[in-house]
Amino acid sequence: MSKTRTPKAAPKARINLSYWVALPLLAFGIAIAPIAFVLVAYLSTGASTNAFNENGYGAALWLLFFSVPAGIVVFVSGVLMGITLEIAQAISRRKGR
Numbered sequence: 888m889s890k891t892r893t894p895k896a897a898p899k900a901r902i903n904l905s906y907w908v909a910l911p912l913l914a915f916g917i918a919i920a921p922i923a924f925v926l927v928a929y930l931s932t933g934a935s936t937n938a939f940n941e942n943g944y945g946a947a948l949w950l951l952f953f954s955v956p957a958g959i960v961v962f963v964s965g966v967l968m969g970i971t972l973e974i975a976q977a978i979s980r981r982k983g984r
Contacts, residue, residue, distance in 0.1 A: 910965040918958030921950040 928944040929936075936943060 906965075906969060910962060910969070914958040914962035914965070916958075917961055918951075918955045920954050921947045 924947050925938055925944055928947075929938040938944075939948065941949075
């Protein structure tokens, strides 16, 4: 009686599609958070003042100087982490052969 070898299933990727969808959404959300805050504050006052006036909530737009680079850093570090994990998995797969 001969034994038939069943092929091993290929290991799944550690980083799946939801990671690559959530990462840009998170980075974009961080980058535009001050704009969203100003929009909500502007609409909550009944759109009666200038949204870009620095005496009020328009000063929050200055946070764009921090939030846009922070969103870029989150995106780039997430991409590098995802690529690193995929490379590490490929190396461990080769060692297992």
